[in-house]
Amino acid sequence: MNVPLITEATELAIAGVQISNLSKRFGDHLVLDDISMNVKPGSVTALIGPSGSGKSTLLRCVNLLETPDGGSITVGSQTIRAGDRVKDRELLTLRRQVGMVFQSFNLFPHFTVLRNVAFPQEKILGRSREEAEARARVLLERVGLADKADQHPGKCSGGQQQRIAIVRALALNPRVMLFDEPTSALDPEVGVEVLTVMRELADAGMTMIVVTHEMQFARDVSDHLVVMADGHIIEEGDPAEIMADPREERTRRFLNAVLER
C-alpha cells in the first residue's frame, strides 16, 4: 500500500462541490437549514457534529440519495437545483461522478469480492468482463486484498469489506468521494486499515467529504473542518485551529465529549 500506486490506479479527474442554501426536511423536522459550503477540487473536508446534526443527510444530498427541498448542489460542472425535475440521465451522470462509502459497507453479498468491484465497471463504464476484472484485481492488490478476490464479502472482516467498498467506488473513476462514517462500525485497530487507504487517497489529490468521529483523521488529513449542529453549520475552518481553540461553546462541548471517549 503506497501512494503512487493508488494514484496511477485511479485516473484522477477531480471536481469540486458547491452546496448553496441547501435545506431538507423530514416531515415537520428541518434537518438541514440553509447550508452553504464550498469544497475545492482536491481538498478533504471533514464533517463533524453530534448525531442528528444533519451531517449524514448533507452528505447524502450531494449524490441525491436524499432529495433536497431547497437550494442547489454543484458537482464539477453539473448543477442540480431543488424543486427541478431531475431526469434519470442527469441523476446517473451525477452519481457516476460521485463515489460513496457507507458506514455499513453495503457490499453485494451474492457476488464475490471480484464481482463486487468488476460488475459496476461493466455496467457503468461499459468495460468488458475481462477488462473490469483485471482492473478489479489490480485495485484489490493495492489495498492488500488480492487473496480475497474469489471469496464472498461475508467471509471478509469489516475492515476488509470497507476497503473493498472503497475500491468498488474508485474503480469507476469518481471525481468526488463521499464517506459516511466509514469506520464507525469497525473496531479501532481495524478502522486504521481503512483510514490508511483514505489517507492515501487524500494524498493522491482526491476530492473527499468525510463524515467522521475520527478526530485525529479530521485534524491530520482534512484541509477543512465543518462542525454541524441541529441542521446548521456552527463553525468551519482550519481543522487544527478549530480543535485547538473552538470559537463556539457547542463545538467545544462536542470536541470534549468525543475526545473523552
Place this chain on the structure above:
Amino acid sequence: MGDALLIVLLGLPMTLLVTVLSFTIGVIGGIPLMLGLRSRTRWVRLTCRFAVDLIRGVPPIVWLFLLYFGVSFGAIRLDSLNAAVWGLGIISSAYLAEIYRGAFATLPSGQAEASAALGLGGTVTLTRILAPQALRTALPSIATYLLSLLKDSSIASTIGVADMVFNATMFARQNPATAGIVPFFIAAAVYLVISIPVAVTARRLDTRLRRTA
C-alpha cells in the same frame, strides 16, 4: 389393490401437469404483481393490493367453479384442464407476488442505496442486485407454496380433471363393495412420495445458498 394403484397412478401425470403449469404461471405472473405492489404510484399499488387480496380471499374451489362454469367467450367455454390451470395459476401469482414482495422487504435498504450511489440504473439494481438476494430469501417459502399447490391441484378433480384424486374417486364409486377408502390411501401415499423429495431438495438448496451468502 393392484387395480386401485394402477388407476390412481394413471392420474399422476395429470396431477403433475396441473401443478407444474399453474406453478409456472404463478412464478411468472407473480413478478408484475409484485412490481405493482412495490410501485411508487399509489393507484397502481392499490390496484395490485386489491387484486392480490381478492384472489387470495376466495377459496380456490370457488375460483375454479367460477372459471369453469361461469366464463365463456361466445360459444367457447374453458375446458376443465384450462379452467384448473389458469385458476390455480392466477391464485399462485397472487401468493407468489406476496412472497416475492416480502423477500424484497427484508433486504437491507443499504443494498439499493449502494447500487444507486454507484450509478447503476433501476432495472440493473432490481434484476442483478436485489432480485437474486430476494430469491434466496424467498426460496423456502416458494418451495412450501409449491408443496401446497401440489396438494391443492386435487381441487381440479371437482371440475372433472382426471388427476389422482379424480381417479381414486371414480374407482371407489365403481367398486363400492371392495374398494373402500383404499384408493385414497394410495393417493395419499403418492402425494407424500412426491412432496417429501421436493421438501428435502428445497431445504438442501436453502442451506447451500445460505452458506455462499
